[in-house]
Amino acid sequence: MRFKREWRKKTTSVFAFLLLFLGIAFETQAQQILTSTDDVQTIQDLPGNIHLGPLKIHPGVSVTEYYTSNIFKEEDHKRGALITKVSPGIVLQLPIRRHFFQLDYHAEIIEAERFHKQYDTDSHFANGILDLDFNRLTILAGDNWKSDSTAPTGKSDIRQDYLQNRAFCDISYRLANRYKVTGFYRNTSRQFDNYRSSFDPGVDPRWDNYMENDMGVDLFYRLLPKTSVLFEYGFTHRNVTDRGLPDTDRDSDSHRYWLGLMWEPTAKIVGTIKGGRYQRNYDGGGNSKDWSGFAMEGDLKYQLTSQDTFTLKGSRTPLETSVTEAHLPGFAPGRYGTYYISTGGTFAYNHRFTYKISGIADVSFFNDDYREKGSLGKKRNDDRFAAGIGGLYQIRDWLAFKLGYRYANSDSNADDESYQENLFLGTLSLNF
Numbered sequence: 067m068r069f070k071r072e073w074r075k076k077t078t079s080v081f082a083f084l085l086l087f088l089g090i091a092f093e094t095q096a097q098q099i100l101t102s103t104d105d106v107q108t109i110q111d112l113p114g115n116i117h118l119g120p121l122k123i124h125p126g127v128s129v130t131e132y133y134t135s136n137i138f139k140e141e142d143h144k145r146g147a148l149i150t151k152v153s154p155g156i157v158l159q160l161p162i163r164r165h166f167f168q169l170d171y172h173a174e175i176i177e178a179e180r181f182h183k184q185y186d187t188d189s190h191f192a193n194g195i196l197d198l199d200f201n202r203l204t205i206l207a208g209d210n211w212k213s214d215s216t217a218p219t220g221k222s223d224i225r226q227d228y229l230q231n232r233a234f235c236d237i238s239y240r241l242a243n244r245y246k247v248t249g250f251y252r253n254t255s256r257q258f259d260n261y262r263s264s265f266d267p268g269v270d271p272r273w274d275n276y277m278e279n280d281m282g283v284d285l286f287y288r289l290l291p292k293t294s295v296l297f298e299y300g301f302t303h304r305n306v307t308d309r310g311l312p313d314t315d316r317d318s319d320s321h322r323y324w325l326g327l328m329w330e331p332t333a334k335i336v337g338t339i340k341g342g343r344y345q346r347n348y349d350g351g352g353n354s355k356d357w358s359g360f361a362m363e364g365d366l367k368y369q370l371t372s373q374d375t376f377t378l379k380g381s382r383t384p385l386e387t388s389v390t391e392a393h394l395p396g397f398a399p400g401r402y403g404t405y406y407i408s409t410g411g412t413f414a415y416n417h418r419f420t421y422k423i424s425g426i427a428d429v430s431f432f433n434d435d436y437r438e439k440g441s442l443g444k445k446r447n448d449d450r451f452a453a454g455i456g457g458l459y460q461i462r463d464w465l466a467f468k469l470g471y472r473y474a475n476s477d478s479n480a481d482d483e484s485y486q487e488n489l490f491l492g493t494l495s496l497n498f
Contacts, residue, residue, distance in 0.1 A: 124498055133149070141482050153172060252278075316348065337366035402436045408435075424460075
């Protein structure tokens, strides 16, 4: 919690600087900056007119006001609140002949009208990416860092602050005209601070610290001019015990053998879908059970016309539960077991009515199947449904306004895990 307070003063200064920058640059033109943490590995197309030699500078800020009917996502859903989120950011881009370097920073400052101690926070994200193009050989490398927190689950709970870092590197080489091979590596670490909730002071958030290394190879064979078949082998080692903390028996090695298809960006359909056998083996001698079965992931976008776009994202993958839910460091399966299988997807439709007005609707469903009983005494199973609708008005190239509504319903067989939520939001964004 201490480093969060220190960051608040720094963020205020950054925010003031950005507002001054925006006032000077009101006549520049640019598209909306994408600051979602899901897109940190994407080179952004930002044709702004703020330059310092070859360096392109893209500042931006957005303010979102939203009302949630269930701020803590509780079963009785009696606690609603208005929440304000301010998101300043800046993107720096430097093209170097065939190569490209991008660096971006953005923050999320969140304040609720009530439950300030439990809910208010500020998060910070810094991402760098380097794209090197040597014709047949390409290298994509970078780092994603964030200072974030887990959301509180009740009025008596608090946020748990953590630092996370992910370094990545993809090296690709084209063999003739039809073949391409890509080697990839990811190193991800998460580290919680030791500030404990007064509601449950016996629980140490650091039990959920981990280090994960993911590596593998993709082999692509081009079937059609814009369509390739791929084979992927991946290996993941997850380490949670070498942190000077109690052994939770959760260290694991995972292997995946996947087949799939990839469509290149210039095709009408863009994206990748792949799946196959997934096997996870936990260290011997513990209470965690191994798992093997079918897993997959897909992210596809289809442009029907210049005004209509469909997006489909789906996945089936094993995910870890939280150690701290068990309230006992030596109880490996935790309250709900060591892991669960999450299966589902999201379908979205975007329609552009005019050059300045567009709308989007989406629906999603996921089933979370917990494979172990844990301390709860039964296997938990959740069905999560959500649907939303929104509209975007691009007032100017640098100014946009968005309205939206979202409904979420989580139905669980575990006590106190079901909830419903209605969310209304409005966002004003300035990006250059």
